[in-house]
Amino acid sequence: MERENVEIYGRKERTLKRKEILEKKKVTDGLIKAASSLKDPLALFPDFLHYNQQGLSLCLEGGHGDKLSRSLKQYVQKLLKLNMERHYGTEWPTEEKVKYREMVAPEAHYIFVYEVPTLTSNKEKRLTPTIEHKGDVAGFVHYRFILEEELPVLYVYELQLEQRIQGKGLGKFLMQLLELIAHKNCMAAILLTVQKSNLSAMFFYTSKLGYCISSISPSRVDPKVGLGKNYEILCKAFDQEAKTNLE
Known part of the structure; x- marks a missing residue:
């Protein structure tokens, strides 16, 4: 009888556990x-x-990726190649095809950065620059909301800026905006991938923004395997479960 009660209790526990997981x-x-x-x-x-x-x-x-104009598609491809080809080396031709498929997917969200032309009239000068005054595009962010380690996360696929607007605080500004978007949408963390050869990007994310190498990055999962990979996955978690599972 005691053994039967234990088995019944065990089945109930497993049922409750499955129910919790499904919920x-x-x-x-x-x-x-x-x-x-x-x-x-x-x-x-x-x-x-x-x-x-x-x-x-x-x-x-x-x-959105599936609503990009032809000119924006061409711009994204051009800037990606300009900024990233040297970091991928011989892998770039294959990687470029992958990135093209990613960039036009319906789940791809974008933030486009536009320059605001110099305004001439006194009245115009008092205006706060808005999208109605936009000029040439000068950079973009590609991000998605995805599942990682059974947690909802915002994954930054690309943050690409033209050289003339780099080093002026815009990258930090955009990452702060992404963190706000992640929080507002109840995401548990922000993740992103950085090429090991891109030392300036690695320094920017880890030393300036407080990101760490994630527990799901190849170098953390298996150091031997990680040595053969040319990238790291970085993470900033917003709650304890995400810190445990991702950091």
Whole structure:
């Protein structure tokens, strides 16, 4: 009788555990679906739609991978190649094809950075630069809401800026905006991939922004395997479960 009671108790525990797992998955899937379906995640952050520092006058606009114009597709490809080809070396031709498929996917969210032309009239000079005044595009962010280690996360696929606007605080500004978007959409963490040869990017994320090499990065999963990989996965977790699973 005692053994039978133990077995019954064990079955109940397993049933409850499965139920908890399914409920958690339902909640997580719902968060990702809701975030991914947002038409414009930037709309809730009007203070981040313009950037006026260190001689830059810029404005931001959101976008989706399956709705990019032909000119934006060409721009993204061109800037990616300009900034990243040297870091991938001989792997670039293959990687470029992968990145092209990623960039036009429906789940790809974008933040485009536009230069604001110099305004001439006194009335115009008093205006805060907005997307109505946008000029040439000068950079972009590609990010997605995905599941990682059974947790909802915001994954930064690309943050690419033209050289003339680099080193002026814009990268930090954009990452702060992404953290706000992640928090607002109940994501557990932000993840991103950095090429090992891209020392300036690695320093930027780890030393300036406080990101760490994630527990799911190849070098952490298996150091021997990690030696053969040319990238690291970096992470910033927002709650204890994410810190445990991802950091």
